[in-house]
Amino acid sequence: MTILSFKELNELSVSRNKCIYEIAQEEEAKLQEKDVSEIRSSVAINLSAMKAAIKNGLNSSEKSISGWCGDDCAKLQKKYKQKRALFGNLFEKITTYALAVSEENLRMGRIVACPTAGSCGIVPSVLISIAEENNISEEKQIDALITAGYIGLIISYKVSLAGAVAGCQAECGVASAMAAAAAVEMLGGTTQEIFQAVALALKNILGLTCDPVCGLVEVPCVKRNVFLGIHAITASELALGGVESKIPLDEVVDALCQTGQLMSPLLKETSQGGLAKTKTAKDLKKQLKQKKEDV
């Protein structure tokens, strides 16, 4: 049986008395004809790859092929050494880790698409920062990553997780909702609180467009990973405090899907509107063309 909505997932969670990651790993084991332990081992490999990407990114300031991005993580780490972040350790970690992974991505380093390459910094930065700051075990981190993945999977049955289909709300937006789910799971929240965190995160990014300069996963994608990492924490804190979305989660996903359909194609990964059509973007395009010819 394929679980296509959060309503179905909730009913199953109640009837089987299981949390999201337990249902998710059982369903995945059935699909792959493997044991749950094998599924968890595969997730553990991806979790390690996320940690490696953070580590590599923190130690590099190599630029991308375009030369536009790649040294912001180094700048931010330097800043925090001189003056700590107003919001403390967790904020420092999420912001630097998200930049580290996103910058690894654009310099053709090894990352985990989650759900996409352009949004690859959000889930790892939130999950691993919280785990480090709260001494969360490896097994609990795997639970959280499975939870995050399953949230994304159910959303993906209604809307493709692609900027070309539904804008950045379906990439960085969904990544942020997944990260919020992982955060609530690790911090001991209930299944209902996870659903609320996802709904709150998604509601507040509806309409986010995909307008990358020159079509590259750089401007505004890299820094957007940082903002949406922090966005996930806002959603998880509200949900853990009992704040509820008036609109149920499935309906929020419907709204995201419809917003994606209504969004102009000029703002869906075609680089023909928004930031991609600014004067500076046009200049950068000329610059890049010259660089290509010079190679």
Next chain:
Amino acid sequence: MEEKSLFSVISPIMVGPSSSHTAGAVRLGLIAKNIYKHEFKCVKFILYNSYAETGFGHGTDKGLLAGLMGYSVDNPDIKNIFNIVKNIDYSFEYVQDISRHPNSVDIIIDNTMKLSGNSIGAGEVQITDVNDFSINIKGHFDTLVVMYKDKPGMISKVCDLIQKKNINIAKLYCDRDSKGGNASMCIKLDYAPDDALVNSIKQLQDVYYVTNVRKLVQ
């Protein structure tokens, strides 16, 4: 609704920056390698539309070549592939053609095999043509590609040979250019076929070409 894997959302482990323009390009190259199977001396890639426009900044050119050389999507050496590959004559052409998919490529190997493929989103790809025969390979299954003369009973004969090996057919696509003309089958299998099965299909009358295209690991 086809059931999807959890790992469609939290993977692949890949080198960046783009699932469609980098990982997708590598996967297109890998499938092309699995179809061509031989060593090769020269290859030309024709990149279309968005692949042509943004491929440089995404390393699409590097990804395509690396895939054809057998590099997996997470191999950190992909970014240096132009310095690594020697003794192979590779070239790239960039074309705008609105009749083609936005992320589309032709791969012409040793001037003997021309493959066309698209990167259809989230790292998923599809090879659509081999030497102008229509096929459909996404890399999820071991796939038998059979080119043959269109006539009654061919599908049944081929499927009968597969059935004798007790291999389940997951999906089957057929196409032809005209009645009695050139036809193709793509048979997606739940288990890998052995050489004996491939050879037995080759020996059927009016079969021009058979190959097994291995599924991609990731």
